[in-house]
Amino acid sequence: DSGGNDEPRTGWLHNTEPTPQAKEQRQQEIKKTSAARRRLELAMKEQEKNHRILAPPSFHPCGEGRRVAVTEHMISVPLYRNIPGSPRIDLYFSIAEKVTEENSRWLNHLESLSPTQRAKEYVQQAGLENADKMILYLQGGPGFGSPTPIVSLGFSTGSSWAAVALDKYPRVVLMDQR
Numbered sequence: 001d002s003g004g005n006d007e008p009r010t011g012w013l014h015n016t017e018p019t020p021q022a023k024e025q026r027q028q029e030i031k032k033t034s035a036a037r038r039r040l041e042l043a044m045k046e047q048e049k050n051h052r053i054l055a056p057p058s059f060h061p062c063g064e065g066r067r068v069a070v071t072e073h074m075i076s077v078p079l080y081r082n083i084p085g086s087p088r089i090d091l092y093f094s095i096a097e098k099v100t101e102e103n104s105r106w107l108n109h110l111e112s113l114s115p116t117q118r119a120k121e122y123v124q125q126a127g128l129e130n131a132d133k134m135i136l137y138l139q140g141g142p143g144f145g146s147p148t149p150i151v152s153l154g155f156s157t158g159s160s161w162a163a164v165a166l167d168k169y170p171r172v173v174l175m176d177q178r
Contacts, residue, residue, distance in 0.1 A: 050076035052115035053122060057107045063156035067099035069107050070149045093175040096149045098166055134171035146174040
């Protein structure tokens with residue numbers, strides 16, 4: 001008997017080994033606790049990111065057989081990264097990318113998902129582990145937002161810096177840093 005304590009007791013006073021059943025039961029309890037803890041930690045990590053694609057991708061023909069997909073993203077981040085429980089702010093950005101045979105199907109598939117699911121699948125499918133496969137544009141000057149893809153920023157071949165960037169990189173990220 002362990003005296004009501006879940007831990008098996010051994011030693012000179014309780015000179016016994018835990019039974020195989022007690023060992024197995026303890027291992028199962030540890031596994032359950034560990035699995036629950038892993039799920040909680042994963043949920044907390046996902047909440048930390050809080051990345052969403054606000055609407056399904058929009059597709060735009062840009063001439064010469066070129067099509068561009070635009071996705072509108074939002075990420076909620078701590079105002080002060082090193083202070084736990086810091087207030088959060090929302091960052092918005094758009095990603096413009098060429099529509100190819102390889103990415104056309106999964107971009108269309110994003111329409112059927114929730115904003116959070118869209119973002120998660122987008123990051124996985126696009127392989128966004130780093131920024132090597134994109135160019136980030138930050139608008140200069142006080143109070144100006146990033147240019148609006150398609151409306152104020154052309155993507156037909158050679159029509160703008162963004163069109164030239166799409167010839168070199170699969171994605172152009174337009175951050176609204178206001």
